[in-house]
Amino acid sequence: MAARPRLKDVAEYAGVSPKTVSNVINDFEHVSEQTRAAVREAIDALGYRVNIAGRQLRQGRTGMITLVVPELDVAYFSELAKHVMAEADRRGRTVLLHQTGAVRQRELAALRGFDTQFSDGLILSPLALLPHDLATRDRRLPVVLLGERSVEGSTDHVGIDNTRAARDATEHLLARGRRRIAVIGGAVRGRQGTDRLRTDGYREALKAAGLPFDAGLVVPVEAYHWQDGARAATALMERATPPDALLCLNDHMALGALRALHELGRSVPDDLDVVGFDDIEASRFSVPSLTTVAPDKQEIARAAVSLLLERIDDPDGGPLQDHVAGHQVIVRESSGG
C-alpha cells in the first residue's frame, strides 16, 4: 500500500475537483446525486479518511472534546468517563481522555490548551485548581466544569447539590440513631471545594436535629484514596470516645475504612455505620456492601456534553448555565440496609 490517500487523490479518481470532494464529505447541499455517488465510490475505493490536522488547520475544529479528570484509577472518574464517552458518541463526537494526577500545573496546562489543542472544548473536573486560575484561562476554549463551582460566572457548570447530598446521608444516619458521626475527608477552615459543601450539609443535618457540632469529628485527609480512609478510620477508633458512624466523602475511603474496621474487630453495621459517596461498582460487592450517595452520573455526563457542544457551536450564546444533577442515598448493609 502506498502513502495514505489525500483529498486530491480522491478528486482525481472521481474526476472532480478537490473542493467537490470536500463538499461531499461535509454534506454540502448543492451536490448532484450523481457526483455524490461517484465521490463516495472513490472514497471507498481508496479507503480515504479525512486528515484531521489539515481540517483543523483550516477550520479550527476537530470534532473531538477532551475530558480532563484528576485520576482515572479513582473509580468515580473512570465510570464518569464511560458515560461521557457514550453520550459523546451519541452526538457524533470523539472523546479524548486526559488525566492530571491532581497536579495543579497539569490542570492549568489543560485549561491553557497546551495538551488539549486537538480539542474543540473541555469537560474539566478540577481538584487542585484555584479560583484565580479559571479567571485567567484562555477564553477561546469552551469549558464545562464538573464538581465544584470554583468561580461564579466564568464557565458552565454541572454537579450535584453537594450540600443537600451530605445532609441527606447524615439524616439517614441520624434516623438510625447514630449520634457521633465522623466525616472522613471533611473540610477544615479555608477549604473551598466540594468537601466544604458536603461538610456544610453535614452540619445542617446536625443542626436540624438539634445536635451540637464537634469539629474534632471532621477529619481531613491527604487524598481520597483507600489508605486515607483506612488510616483515618483507625485513628478515629483509637480515640477515647470513638464515633458511631463514619461519613466518608468518597467510596474508596469508605471501603478502606471498612477494611480497617474489620482489622480492628469492629462489626459494621452492628458497632457502627459507614457511608460513602459516589456509588462506584465496588461498593455493591464489598463485605458488607456499602451505603453510598449516588450522583446520577449519566445525567451529569449528558448535561456536560450538551452544554459543551452548545458552547462550541455558539461561544457567545446565552448566559452561563449551571445544571444541578440528581442524587440519591442508596442504603446497603453498611448502614443496616
Add this chain to the structure above:
Amino acid sequence: MAARPRLKDVAEYAGVSPKTVSNVINDFEHVSEQTRAAVREAIDALGYRVNIAGRQLRQGRTGMITLVVPELDVAYFSELAKHVMAEADRRGRTVLLHQTGAVRQRELAALRGFDTQFSDGLILSPLALLPHDLATRDRRLPVVLLGERSVEGSTDHVGIDNTRAARDATEHLLARGRRRIAVIGGAVRGRQGTDRLRTDGYREALKAAGLPFDAGLVVPVEAYHWQDGARAATALMERATPPDALLCLNDHMALGALRALHELGRSVPDDLDVVGFDDIEASRFSVPSLTTVAPDKQEIARAAVSLLLERIDDPDGGPLQDHVAGHQVIVRESSGG
C-alpha cells in the same frame, strides 16, 4: 487578548524570520546565542505555543502517543494507564487515552488511525481483536501490543508469561492442599487469548502434580466483571461437589466471587481459597484481602513506551521485540496468607 499568536507574530516581534523562530523551538544547533535569546524573549512576551496541527501537517509528528484499552473502569487498565502516562512523561511525550468498550469495531478504528490521527503511535491492549485484524492494519502507524500476542511477527509485544503465572498460582493452591480448583473466566475450546494461556498453565500445574484435569471446572464468562465472578462462583458452589478453590482470571471477578461466597455463608479461606489476577488496589482492602498474581505494571509500561518510541524514531529499525515482564504471586488472606 487578541487571537492566539502564531510563529509569524513571534518572528516579527523578535525581528527575525519565521524559520529562525522554528529553529529555536526545535533546538536547531546553528543559532547564535543572541538570536536565540531574542526569540525566547518574544515567545515569552507573546505567550506563544506551537500549533500542533500545523506542525503535524508539515512533519507528520505530534509528540503524542495513544494508549488504547478496552475499559478504564476495569482497574487493571486504569492503573496501567497511570504507569504509562508517568513513563511517557519522563520521556517527554503526552499520552492520549482511548477506550473501546471492548468493541471490536472500535479497536479496529484505532488501528486504522481513525480516532488516533493525532498520535505518533499506539499502545494497544486488545480484547476483541482477531488475529486477522492486525495483519491488515495500517503499517505506517507504529503499534505495541499488550497482553496477548495475537499474531506472531506483526507488532512489538509486551506481556507477562501468562502460562507460567497461572501455573504459579495453581501450584500455590495445590501446595495448600486444594484439589478441586475451578477456573473462572477460563478458556473453552477455540479461544486464543490470555485466557487460553492461563488455562494452559493451570493444566500444566495439575499435570505436574499428577492430578486429573476436569473440564467441568473451567467456567467461561461473558466479561471479566464483578458480577460475572459472583455469578460463576454461585453456580459452582451449588454443584453436588463444589470446588475447594477458585482461580479467577482477574481481580474484579475474584472480588465478586468473595461477595457471592459471603452471601452463601462460605468462609474464605476456611472453606475454600480464592485467587485473582492483576493485583488491583481493591484487592489489598477487600475482606478477606485477596491473593493475586501481580504483573509488574511498571515494567510493562516502561517496556511498552520504550518499544513504541524506538519504533516511532525508526520504523524499520531491527526485528520485532517481545518483552516478557515479571509477575509474582502475592499471598493474602483469601488463601491463608
Add this chain to the structure above:
DNA sequence: ACAGGTGTTTACATCGATGTAAATCTCATG
C-alpha cells in the same frame, strides 16, 4: 585582498482541507 570554509539566516514551497467568490451549467419563463 581573496578563495574557501564554517556558521547563521532566510525565501520559498509544501503538508491536507476548506472558505470565498467566481465560473459554469440547467431550466423555466417571456
Add this chain to the structure above:
DNA sequence: CATGAGATTTACATCGATGTAAACACCTGT
C-alpha cells in the same frame, strides 16, 4: 430563443509550521 434565477462546480488563497536549498556573514590562511 434570449434571459435570469438558482443549482452545481471550480480556481485560488489560506490556516501554521518546517524542510530544502540558497544566501549571507564571518573567519582563516596565503
